Amino acid sequence: MKLSDVLEALKIEPKNMGSSTGTLWGRTTDQGEIISISPITGDPIGSVFRASQNDYEWIMDAVGVAFPIWRQVPAPRRGDIVRQIGLKLREHKVLLGRLVTFEMGKSLQEGLGEVQEMIDIADFAVGLSRQLYGFTMPSERPDHRMYDQYHPLGAVGVITTFNFPVAVWSWNALIAAVCGDVVIWKPASKVPLTAIAVQKIMADVIRKNDLPEGVFNLVIGSGAVIGERMLEDSRIPLISLTGSTDVGKHAAAKVAGRLGKTIMELGGNNGVILTENANLEMAVPAIVFGAVGTAGQRCTSIRRLIVHDAIYDRVVQALKKAYGALKIGDPTDETNQVGPLIDRGAVKDFASALDRIREQGGKILFGGRILTGPGYESGCYVTPALVAVTHDCPIVQEETFAPILYLIRYVGSVDNAIVLHNAVPQGLSSAIFTRNLSEAEIFLSARGSDCGIANVNIGTSGAEIGGAFGGEKETGGGRESGSDAWKAYMRRQTNTINYGNELPLAQGIKFEI
Known part of the structure; x- marks a missing residue:
């Protein structure tokens, strides 16, 4: 059409x-x-x-x-x-x-x-x-x-x-x-x-x-x-x-x-925790969709991936393979999975964010290119980026409204991952991938995710309309x-109706005239 x-x-x-x-x-x-x-x-x-x-x-x-x-x-x-x-x-x-x-x-x-x-x-x-x-x-x-x-x-x-x-x-x-x-x-x-x-x-x-x-x-x-x-x-x-x-x-x-x-x-600066008990066959497709869907321009897009050290290298390789297979182009062609950013200003912001990542010691593991040539004449197409960072990089505290996924290692228990997860000003959507019931319940408990939305074994985006949508902190x-x-x-x-013939006062107060 x-x-x-x-x-x-x-x-x-x-x-x-x-x-x-x-x-x-x-x-x-x-x-x-x-x-x-x-x-x-x-x-x-x-x-x-x-x-x-x-x-x-x-x-x-x-x-x-x-x-x-x-x-x-x-x-x-x-x-x-x-x-x-x-x-x-x-x-x-x-x-x-x-x-x-x-x-x-x-x-x-x-x-x-x-x-x-x-x-x-x-x-x-x-x-x-x-x-x-x-x-x-x-x-x-x-x-x-x-x-x-x-x-x-x-x-x-x-x-x-x-x-x-x-x-x-x-x-x-x-x-x-x-x-x-x-x-x-x-x-x-x-x-x-x-x-x-x-x-x-x-x-x-x-x-x-x-x-x-x-x-x-x-x-x-x-x-x-x-x-x-x-x-x-x-x-x-x-x-x-x-x-x-x-x-x-x-x-x-x-x-x-x-x-x-x-x-x-x-703003959303949404994090996903992958514990060593995660089902990666389920997690990787969810992460890729959450990070590159709408070209990373959802308020619920995945920005931060907090990965247990024991599986970090496997996750990096799986994501590189998945990102390498993405088809980028005209979004009216249903064989393409990633369309353009909204305008050239957004592309400029994407490139500027990658420059800051390099300046702050981050490493681009995949992508990050501005696409030119046939099919990309608008100047709004980019290759989604995978970036290795530590959580203390200043840019990690911000919402980068672009297809940039920060990969962050953690060691030890899920509580350590939750500390990293919650250590940003935003609090919209969050998720954990684990087959361990205790880890899932800790994430959903009062000491777990501080976001308005918290999911287990699904991504951060694609909320159903039946649930209340919104977040905490700077969200x-x-x-x-x-x-x-x-x-x-x-x-x-609040309405109160007296259907009797007396006038008792609340709190037992007596008032006579």
């Missing part, structure tokens, strides 16, 4: 407007354009006119009208709207998955998988719409009932990054929608067309159900104009942001300054997607 066919079927124009309240689109054309460049070929796909401050206020006016209406819609009915969105995503899965691949550069299988993730979260949200439970607690006072309940919070700002251009929106927006919230989405400027496609896919559902404008909103613009306004806007009680730790720290301070709420999914805190992450999108209220 040609790119032109995908764009036509998804109603993507050569030039697109950058703001929408659902079915209506803004008309601003004087704020400059964002050119979407495919990292596969280096060619432009289309452009988007940046939204203005006036567009933003237009959206917020629509939000102010829509929220009081939407919150009164029964939650199961809101769930049915999300069910219909899920059906539309099913119809457009191949088209949208291909656009994700064309615009972001991840493999076609990963592009299709990202849309499937949206479908799965829609299904999850439909069930959730009938399970927004509160709890009843025993009161210490006679003839009193005490319980808690959850109400819609309001407007939720969702700021997403390039590596998952549509799935992260769905984790937030579809959960927020069944909770009775309305959503303002600011996507990454590197991948604006996928966001426009999602907005247009939903338009039929909005029209069919006569929803008010302002439930699902899109605003594409600069961080300095639109992003900062969202962070400062007290009309948006919750900001969910995916991005770097530095961006997250800035955003958290801004939102906290107005006592708003945040969900932050920031930012907060959770998205499954489990009880929905509670962040609602305001909690």
